Amino acid sequence: MTEPRVYTHYTTAPAAPGGEWVRFVLLSDTHSQTTAVPDGDVLLHAGDLTTLGEPADLERQIAWLESLPHGVKVITAGNHDFCTAPGDWHDTRGRELDNKYGVAHDAAAPLKAARMLEACGMQVLLGATSTFVVERPETRHYEWSVYGSPWSPEFERWAWNYTPAQAKKIYESVGHVDILITHTPPYELGGLDKIHDGTSVGCKELTRRLTAPRHHKDALRPKLHVFGHIHEARGTNVLQHEEGETVLVNAALVEYDQDLWNTQRKFSYDVVAQPVIVDLHVPA
Numbered sequence: 624m625t626e627p628r629v630y631t632h633y634t635t636a637p638a639a640p641g642g643e644w645v646r647f648v649l650l651s652d653t654h655s656q657t658t659a660v661p662d663g664d665v666l667l668h669a670g671d672l673t674t675l676g677e678p679a680d681l682e683r684q685i686a687w688l689e690s691l692p693h694g695v696k697v698i699t700a701g702n703h704d705f706c707t708a709p710g711d712w713h714d715t716r717g718r719e720l721d722n723k724y725g726v727a728h729d730a731a732a733p734l735k736a737a738r739m740l741e742a743c744g745m746q747v748l749l750g751a752t753s754t755f756v757v758e759r760p761e762t763r764h765y766e767w768s769v770y771g772s773p774w775s776p777e778f779e780r781w782a783w784n785y786t787p788a789q790a791k792k793i794y795e796s797v798g799h800v801d802i803l804i805t806h807t808p809p810y811e812l813g814g815l816d817k818i819h820d821g822t823s824v825g826c827k828e829l830t831r832r833l834t835a836p837r838h839h840k841d842a843l844r845p846k847l848h849v850f851g852h853i854h855e856a857r858g859t860n861v862l863q864h865e866e867g868e869t870v871l872v873n874a875a876l877v878e879y880d881q882d883l884w885n886t887q888r889k890f891s892y893d894v895v896a897q898p899v900i901v902d903l904h905v906p907a
Contacts, residue, residue, distance in 0.1 A: 625904035627870045629859050636661035645757050649899040651851025652875035654892040655680045657687045664757045666693035669851045670806035674890050675726050676705025678735040685743045695755045696745040700773035701806040706732035708782035716780045765905045768800040775807035790828035803845040807852050813860025815873040837865045851875040874899050
C-alpha cells in the first residue's frame with residue numbers, strides 16, 4: 624500500500640516507515656511560539672512565524688527551527704510577518720499597522736529580515752520553486768520539487784495580500800511540483816478555509832488550479848499541499864483526481880486569546896495543536 628499516511632493526534636509519533644517513504648512534518652502559524660516537533664525527513668512551515676513581524680521575533684523563530692533535527696527544512700512567510708514583506712509595503716501600510724498595534728516601527732526591518740533569511744540554513748521560498756533530495760541509504764534517490772508562497776487574499780491590507788484581480792498573476796509561476804506550500808488555504812476544499820461563522824475565505828485561484836481538468840494548462844497536481852492562515856479550520860483532507868490524490872493540510876498550530884483581543888486589541892497566542900505528520904511514498 625502506497626497511500627499517504629497522515630497523523631494529526633499522537634502521544635508519541637508513530638515509527639517512521641523508512642525504506643521508500645519520506646516523512647514530512649508540517650507546521651504553520653506558530654506566531655512566535657515554540658512547541659515539541661517530531662523528527663522526520665522534511666520540515667515544512669507555511670508562514671506566520673511571528674506575531675507582528677518584528678525582526679527579533681523572526682530571529683528567535685529561525686533559531687528554533689534551525690535547532691530541529693530534520694535534514695531538509697523549507698519555509699515561507701505569512702501576512703503577520705511584516706518584516707519579510709517588500710519595503711514599499713513596510714514603509715506605508717506596515718508603518719500604519721505598527722502604529723495601530725503599538726509596535727515600534729523599524730525602517731530597517733526588511734533588510735534585517737532579508738539578511739536573516741538568506742543566512743539561515745533553510746530553504747526560504749517567497750513565491751519561488753526549489754528542489755530537495757532526502758539523503759538516506761535505504762531510500763531511492765528522488766528530487767522533490769516544492770513551491771512556496773507567503774501570499775493570501777486581501778484582508779485589511781496586511782503583508783503579502785492580494786486582490787481577486789491579482790490572484791492569477793500571483794500564482795502564474797507555479798508549475799508542476801510535488802509539494803505546494805501556501806500561507807493561504809484554497810477556497811472551499813475540505814472546509815479547511817472556514818472561519819468561525821462558516822464563511823470560506825481561501826483562495827479561489829488555487830482551487831481553480833487544483834481542480835482543473837487533467838490536461839488543462841493550469842492544472843496543479845501536488846502530492847501534498849500545506850497551508851495555514853485560518854487557525855480554526857486546521858485539519859486535513861484528501862483531494863481526489865484522475866491521476867491520484869493530493870493531501871491537503873491546514874497545519875495552523877495556535878489560537879489567540881479572544882478576551883485579550885476584545886479588551887485590549889492585543890495579540891496573544893497559545894499552541895493548541897500538534898505538528899501534522901505526513902508519510903509519502905517516493906514517486907516512481
